[in-house]
Structure formats: structure tokens, C-alpha cells
Amino acid sequence: MVGQDLIIEPIKYRVPLSKPKKGVAGKTGFWRTERPVVDKEKCVKCWLCEIYCPVDVIRVEPETGPTIDYDYCKGCGVCSNVCPSGAITMVPEE
Amino acid sequence: MAQTKPRPPLPYNMRDIVLPGDAACPGCPIPMAWKVLAAVFREKMILVIPACCSSVVVGAYPGNSIKASVVHVAFASAAAVASGIAEALKRRGINDVQVIAWAGDGGTADIGMASLSGAAERNHDIIYIMYDNEAYMNTGIQRSSSTPYGAWTTTTPIIGKTEHKKDVARIMIAHGVPYVATASVAYPHDFYAKLQRARRIKGFKFIHLHAPCPTGWRFDPKYTVHIAKLAVETGLWILYEYYDGKIHLSGPSRPYMDPAKRKPVEEYLKLQGRFKKITPEKIEEIKKYAEEYWDWIKRHM
Numbered sequence: 561m562v563g564q565d566l567i568i569e570p571i572k573y574r575v576p577l578s579k580p581k582k583g584v585a586g587k588t589g590f591w592r593t594e595r596p597v598v599d600k601e602k603c604v605k606c607w608l609c610e611i612y613c614p615v616d617v618i619r620v621e622p623e624t625g626p627t628i629d630y631d632y633c634k635g636c637g638v639c640s641n642v643c644p645s646g647a648i649t650m651v652p653e654e
Numbered sequence: 655m656a657q658t659k660p661r662p663p664l665p666y667n668m669r670d671i672v673l674p675g676d677a678a679c680p681g682c683p684i685p686m687a688w689k690v691l692a693a694v695f696r697e698k699m700i701l702v703i704p705a706c707c708s709s710v711v712v713g714a715y716p717g718n719s720i721k722a723s724v725v726h727v728a729f730a731s732a733a734a735v736a737s738g739i740a741e742a743l744k745r746r747g748i749n750d751v752q753v754i755a756w757a758g759d760g761g762t763a764d765i766g767m768a769s770l771s772g773a774a775e776r777n778h779d780i781i782y783i784m785y786d787n788e789a790y791m792n793t794g795i796q797r798s799s800s801t802p803y804g805a806w807t808t809t810t811p812i813i814g815k816t817e818h819k820k821d822v823a824r825i826m827i828a829h830g831v832p833y834v835a836t837a838s839v840a841y842p843h844d845f846y847a848k849l850q851r852a853r854r855i856k857g858f859k860f861i862h863l864h865a866p867c868p869t870g871w872r873f874d875p876k877y878t879v880h881i882a883k884l885a886v887e888t889g890l891w892i893l894y895e896y897y898d899g900k901i902h903l904s905g906p907s908r909p910y911m912d913p914a915k916r917k918p919v920e921e922y923l924k925l926q927g928r929f930k931k932i933t934p935e936k937i938e939e940i941k942k943y944a945e946e947y948w949d950w951i952k953r954h955m
Contacts, residue, residue, distance in 0.1 A: 579716060
């Protein structure tokens with residue numbers, strides 16, 4: 561039958577679909593010229609740095625305070641600018 | 655020990671959807687806004703992105719920097735494709751996924767205006783978010799119709815733009831859609847509340863999001879939030895919602911209805927390199943325009 565050849569099965573596995581993945585632009589930590597350093601004594605755990613972080617690398621837990629993933633932090637300095645207690649300072653990278 | 659405090663939705667719900675290592679410039683407001691979207695919808699959103707910075711930010715094949723479905727479409731067709739997807743989901747009985755058209759100011763105010771107007775008129779069940787970085791940043795800072803008065807761009811290099819910003823939010827209110835709002839990346843809680851209200855409303859929802867671009871506006875990346883806040887505090891950017899036929903002024907903008915409480919406009923302009931050559935007469939013109947806008951708000955409240 562000629563007609564049967566025309567019925568096309570939906571292609572499921574050959575379509576070039578992008579998959580969610582960490583680091584599509586590589587390790588963006590290499591872009592950094594200044595490194596954010598947290599003073600955990602001053603931190604009031606208000607979550608503002610985590611909420612505003614454009615790269616989603618900061619995690620603030622009430623017990624441990626903020627931790628930053630330096631592999632992907634681009635060093636934009638938004639966290640140090642929004643911090644109400646001045647606990648984050650930008651230190652130049654060597 | 656029992657859990658004493660409830661965990662706030664910001665930041666706990668926004669975690670792990672926007673993945674680190676995207677291709678945005680440092681200090682970019684786009685992933686900041688996506689994190690708020692993630693707090694509301696988690697993975698249950700389909701982003702329709704025309705040609706704009708965001709299509710670069712999500713990254714190239716085989717990666718994708720956001721854990722949600724992304725559809726890349728041609729420049730003018732964001733609203734048309736989004737309405738098609740929304741209709742298809744409705745026919746298949748899928749109710750828990752939100753279709754979001756996410757376009758820049760060029761893809762909304764200039765090139766995508768026709769399809770946006772069509773989708774609004776047909777009242778499809780989508781959220782259209784226009785993130786407004788006030789020029790064509792992706793292609794090299796060309797002037798768009800959303801660029802403010804007096805701003806430098808590469809196509810208005812000497813005296814700056816001589817026309818005022820096209821106000822898309824008011825155009826959408828004129829379409830009679832059920833929900834229109836303005837938001838700012840500096841107020842994520844306000845943006846979150848607006849998205850929560852928008853998801854409960856059936857029909858076409860439009861949100862105009864103010865997003866300062868460090869590269870195109872010529873400022874230090876760390877001031878992204880600071881400048882977005884100043885735009886609200888000087889009264890140049892007004893946060894409001896429109897529903898039930900009335901304007902509802904949002905919390906962050908409420909104190910600035912009184913001109914005496916606003917910060918001087920110069921404070922906002924002097925931080926940005928694009929307003930370096932602005933003259934005092936042009937600043938007066940910007941103030942006059944803002945005052946007219948406030949009058950319009952007061953009349954429709």
C-alpha cells in the first residue's frame with residue numbers, strides 16, 4: 561500500500577531538544593574580577609542576597625548563614641549592594 | 655524541635671529552577687525576574703521567547719539554563735505562538751501549566767505589537783511579560799520606541815532620543831484586558847504578588863517589567879537593583895495594577911504620590927552613562943512627563 565508509507569510516526573528521540581543543564585555558558589566563575597566575601601558575624605539572614613542574586617548561586621540557611629558557589633558566581637556585586645548590614649564585601653581576585 | 659517559623663516563598667520556592675552558569679552579562683535583571691516566575695509556577699510554565707536577550711541567556715543547544723519548557727520563536731510572533739499553545743493545552747485538558755510570553759521591549763512595543771494586540775483582543779489565557787530594558791540591547795543598544803526621552807543609544811548618539819517612551823501598559827488597558835500591571839525587578843515581593851493575582855484571573859494578562867540593563871545603560875553591574883529602586887523612588891516608574899476597571903496603586907509606589915516625598919530625578923540620571931550629555935531643559939521635560947503620568951494615575955484611581 562502506498563498510503564501507509566505516508567503515515568509518519570511522531571519522532572520522539574531524534575528531535576534536537578535542549579535539556580536543562582548547569583553551566584550552559586561554561587564555568588562562569590572565570591568571568592569574575594571581584595569576589596564576594598561574607599562576614600557571617602554581621603549577617604542578619606534576611607535572604608535579600610539570595611533573592612536578588614542573578615545567577616542563583618547564594619543559599620542562605622537560618623542555621624549556617626549564606627554560602628556562595630564560586631564556580632558559577634559572576635562577581636556582579638548585586639549581593640553586596642543590596643545587603644542591609646554590609647556583611648558582603650567585594651575583594652579583588654588575584 | 656518543631657518548625658517555628660513558616661518558610662517564606664521567597665527565596666525557598668525560587669531555588670533550583672534558574673540554573674547557575676547562564677550566558678547573561680553580570681548583573682543582568684532577566685534571571686532575577688525568572689527566579690520570581692519560578693517561585694510562582696516552578697516547572698509548570700511554558701516560556702515563549704522571541705528574539706531578545708533572553709534567547710541568548712537560556713544558552714545554546716544542547717543546554718538550557720531554566721528548568722521549564724522554552725519555545726524560541728520569530729521576533730513578531732511571541733503573542734501569537736503563546737495563544738496557540740494556550741488553546742492547544744485547553745483542548746487537551748491540561749490546566750496546571752501556565753503559558754508565558756516573555757518578550758523584550760523591542761519584541762513588544764515595536765515588532766510584536768500587532769500580534770500582541772491580536773492576542774489581547776481575542777483574550778487568550780496567557781500572561782504576557784514585557785521586560786523593559788529600554789533599547790535593543792541584544793543587537794547593540796539601538797533605540798526602541800520604549801527608550802526614554804534624552805537617552806543615548808547607538809542610533810541616537812549625539813543629542814539622545816527626542817521622543818518620549820511608548821507606554822505599552824496604557825495601550826493594553828485601552829484593549830480592555832482583565833489584568834494589566836507594571837512591576838520592577840527591584841521589588842520581587844511586589845512582582846510575586848502580581849503574578850499570583852494574574853494566575854488566578856482567566857484571560858489575557860499583561861505585565862510591564864522595568865529591568866535596568868548594566869551594559870546598555872552604562873552603569874556598574876552592582877547597581878542594577880539600586881537603579882531600579884531609584885526609578886520608583888523618583889516617581890519616573892510607577893507601580894500599579896489595573897483590574898475591575900480601576901487603577902490600584904501598588905505599595906512601593908504609594909508614598910511617591912506626593913511630589914515632596916520623591917527623590918530628585920537627577921539622582922537617578924547621574925548614575926547612568928546614557929544620560930551623561932543630558933541638558934537641564936531635558937530634565938525639566940522628563941519631570942513634566944512624569945507629572946502628567948501621575949495626574950493620569952490619580953484621575954483613574
